[in-house]
Amino acid sequence: MRRTPCGRRWLHASLAAALLAAGAPALLAQTESFDELVKRLQREKPAFAKRQQDLLAQRYDLSDRPAQGVTMSRGKPVQQGVRVRLPQGVTWQQLAALPPDEIKRRRLWPQGFLPLPHPHHEAGGMIFPQPLIDETKRQTARDLTRFDLDFDLPQHLLPEFPAPIFLTTRPDLGDVSKGQLVTLDNFQALFKDVLNPKQLEGLRLLVTPFPQQQFNATDDRRSLRPHLGVACFDCHANGHTNAATHTVGDIRPDALRHRIDTPSLRGVNVQRLFGSQRALKTVEDFTEFEQRAAYFDGDHSAAARKGVNVLERGSQVHFMGEFQALLDFPPAPKLDVTGRLDPAKATPAELRGEKVFNGKGQCSSCHMPPYYTDNLMHNLRTERFYEEGITFNGRKAMQDGPIKTFPLRGIKDSPPYLHDDRLMTLEDTVEFFNLVLGVKLSDQEKQDLVAFLRTL
Template sequence: MKMRTISALLASSLFSVGALAASPAVPNSYAPVVDSESFDTVRERMQAAKPEVLGRFKALLEQRYDLADRPLSGVTTGTGKPVQGGVRVKLPAGTSWQDLAALAPDEIKSRDLWPAGFLPLPHEHQAEGGMLFPQHQIDAIRTQEERDLTRFDLDFQLPAHFTPEFPPAIYLTTRPDLGDVSQGKVVSLTNYYELFSGILNPKQLDGLRLLLTPFPQQQFNATADRRSLRPSQGVACLDCHVNGHTNAATHLVGDIRPQAHRHRIDTPTLRGVNVQRLFGSQRALKTIEDFTEFEQRAAYFDGDPVIATKKGVNVLERGSQVHFMGEFQALLDFPPAPKLDVFGRLDPAKASEAELRGQGVFFGKGQCAACHQPPYYTDNLMHNLKAERFFKEQDIAGRLASADGPIKTFPLRGIKDSAPYLHDGRLLTLDDTVEFFNLVLGTKLSEEEKKDLVAFLLTL
């Protein structure tokens, strides 16, 4: 009798588990740990869906922006890449930027006049997310290291002329006399020693080695739920922050749930991190060492320590490895700005009249300096722009466009080298950025003032 009772209870338990599995999913902050499908099944399904997924995102970009290759005359990055210009965000039919600037936020919201390009930008596949690299980065690492950063389910979609220079220049705070020390190369494990031995001390050199060493990450690892065709060693810090700068690689923040609310990340430059005091997507980390350690413990795995354990978390030793990596990052300098004086202001003898007028707008009517203070043009604080005043909450390709919350004041030194702009890369040019803040801050700049302001930003 006792055995029959146990059997009956066991059968009842199994039935209950099956019923629960078939019921609607309850809210859950954790990624699934146990694989429910084989790798080949997932790969086939996601590869089949890829054209439709990317087609939707491409259509979204084309709906929002003018994507033409139209650089500014005579303006290039430090390595000579042309800088894109002009307002690329498309306006709602029948309106103008001056019309919008004359309206109150609630009126723009009620009439659905907020430009689509000013709404949060989703990931290429918001429901999936994960690190996604531009093709030129994939090609360079494959050539130099025979390591593949290709995903079988997604391709990076932003046109290359809107991404930063590649490969980026490297400027060191300790050796400004050397200028660009990259020698026009993508720094990797195959060449870092020959490029930097004799320039860096042994600690810094080993820190650079670790920043170039691939470790397991959510999409690039050896488990069956990876998004690379073959088992992968992982990614390196400088796969996104190439040459200590950025290549516009994208990801989703790990500190927000559910998935629809997670912000797209436009990889920020590491230039000038020595003058910054807030790190991480919610700026909860107070030193570059904190951020360096956190990245490989949690951010690489969408902030999920359970999945990190499954895929192979890399725990760095704080006293030496993290310190060495942080010390190298602290050497990465902003690019030269020959028109600025020691206070970070324009030298009147070197600047044009338009640039000087733009500086006046920056420190006056434009209110830019309320957050972006010289010489590095940051206040090292967080600010909530409350852009949700201008639009109704809405779903955009799986991204729920709602309040962004506080965002970091990034330094503006070298800003022309770091397109696209804002934390999620929704603004493709500095002209777009000026139009965005003109509305958000309600500064009502004239067309001439906007042009002059852009001219000033290009000197920083």
């Protein structure tokens, strides 16, 4: 094994995967300089991008079809319609009439309801939508581009960017971001007259970049130049989400790791569980865990080498948590003080949808008003519907396990849905749970339920 001029040894990804699959020690490596690494991964990039786009096209209709007159909080159109493609020769109503074992035996489970792989599942790591990359670079000259891969989903299916910020302490101000992406460059000007000193310091830390697995100063990074790192608000842009994705750090091997959706931080003050599967008990636990472990794919040795940011629990973590607890849900003018529809403001379809939500649809068994969560974990056992072990684009379809109940307040602002982004629209989500819960909703009931969800 030869050495590069800099004396470092690098792991060739495809060779390492083959060795590990064969049970060989992970320490076996092929020498590769950083320049060679960049050139190889850039050569491989188009093939992996095409592989992912082919899978998305096979699973979904990704066309731009906005719903008439339905927008997110700042006016971005909400996409409508079921986007998951059905198996040939079967309708949604026919599928819903079959028991899980029959769907499994006949292999009728829609591919779009299987776990969604990361844009390059074998490589994994943080990857950001282009608008966030462009605006961050414009404001701060920090480039979040990866030389080995790009984000995979089209912009019209993602949350609006930048998202508005609503504060529990100052609802009178409306969107305190004033339509800007909050970064280290502008947070002081936007918030100095709104927050107290602790909250302002917490926000500063949330927009400060720190080393992360793919963005750091080591030569095994995935940025062309040595990098300061990423900030909490690079994924949770403006305290919401921009649909940036990653792979979970607490599952091995890589084929079983979940793609993870970036959840909104809106309403964390009413939540009691954090992380889609980890069941962290406070927002402070979540904040510290992300910096110490999730930033580095759960590898503490990599964290030490790349420059982990060890936050001080009594002040820094506390200040960050205090600001996050101020992030409010967007206004929902059709809801009353109990979180239910005001009959004087709602349409007949929305009122019918609320009855489905609380009755036949069984949605309220987990998503209870006023915030539409039960602060628990639930195992949907989707593996009832398909043969486990199917592999696609480096991801093996296995059981999801217990998943946190996310609040549904402001849900139309947060596509795509489920913990790994596999559901593109609210209509997809309704069809998914109609099968998982076996409630056999009619077409009209599904439409009414979507109408209700848009009011939350």
